[in-house]
Amino acid sequence: MWIDAGSRAETDENNGTAHFLEHLAFKGTSNRTQQQLELEIENMGGHLNAYTSRENTVYFAKAFNSDVPQCVDILSDILQNSKLEESAIERERDVILRESEEVEKQLEEVVFDHLHATAFQHQPLGRTILGPRQNIRDITRTELTNYIKNNYTADRMVLVGSGGVPHEKLVELAEKNFSNLPAQSPHNQAYLLSKQKADFIGSDVRVRDDQIPTANIAIAVEGVSWNDDDYYTALVAQAIVGNYDKAMGNAPHQGSKLSGFVHRNNLANSFMSFSTSYSDTG
Structure with a gap:
């Protein structure tokens, strides 16, 4: 189930709520305890998981075709x-x-969060997915239920099946299981802000820490949205630039001309290219 709601649908005050809800998803419902949920999935040999991004929250199950209705x-x-x-x-x-502490040790994640914060300054896309640590400490049950009420609505949810799942059967299951969803999200301030086109702001941010022996740098230009005709062109360009990691045994032969040049001249320990797209920018 894809939900059109992530950290972009939050406010500065409740930033981190979508990710918090993901953690609570499998802790029990009014019909099933946590143990019953786990046993039900295990007994069908299935897999249940979820993840949160800036624009989406996704809850998904993997199972045999015969178990799709139960999933x-x-x-x-x-x-x-x-x-x-x-x-x-x-x-x-x-x-x-604790997860937030671990993320802060992953320099790649830190750099990308800073990149979003400066490219989309004072805009919903500039927020982190986990939210500030103070928000994590302060988020209440009321804020969690309000987020569900405001965002888990029929107009912002898509039930997707892949593999041997007949479309007509999936439509039937959607009508059976999700017919009681509210038809539309309330158009509150958070919703309206999340739907405003993001402005990409040319800028930079530098965080100095002399205890770290390396420089970790990200450079980005305004990219394309998911809906842009050049979406796949951008992905091809990303693949051409490629990635490089000095620690890999095949480092001198990792494909792209840039990788070879970087290795021969000892210019970096590693680099990666990326093309990150959203609904209206990239």
Whole structure:
């Protein structure tokens, strides 16, 4: 289930809510306990997971074709009937705070967060997915339920099947399991801001830490959206530039001319190219 809501649909005050909800998704519903959820998935040999990005939250299951109806029922239950118990919220709060600490040690993640923050200054796309640590400490059950009420609506959710799943059957399952969803999101301030076209701002940000022995740098230009005719062209350009890692055994022969030049002249330990697209920019 793809939901048109991530950190871009938040405010500065509740930034981190979408990711927090992802952590609580499998902690029990009004129909199933956490243990029952886990056993049900395990008994069908399936896999249940979720992830959050800046523009989407995705809850998904992998299972045999014959178990698709049961999987859709489970996803429906999770998305519409999660209990969000205070005890589970407090447990996951500690987990997310530790996750935040780990992310802060991953220099690539830190650089990309700074890149978004400066390219989309004072805009929803500039926020991080996990949110500030103070927000993680302060997020309440009310904020979590409000986020669901404001964003988990029929006009912003798409049930997707891949593999041997007949389209007509999936439509039937959607009608059966999701017919009670609110038809439309309330057009509150957070919603309206999230739908404004993002402005890419040429700028830079530099964070100095002399305890780190290397420079970790990201350079970006305004790219293309998912809907742009040049979306795949940008991905091809990314592939041509390629990636390089000095630690790899085949480092001198990793394909692109740039990789060879960097290796021969000892210019960097590694580099990667990226093309990151959103609904209206990139």
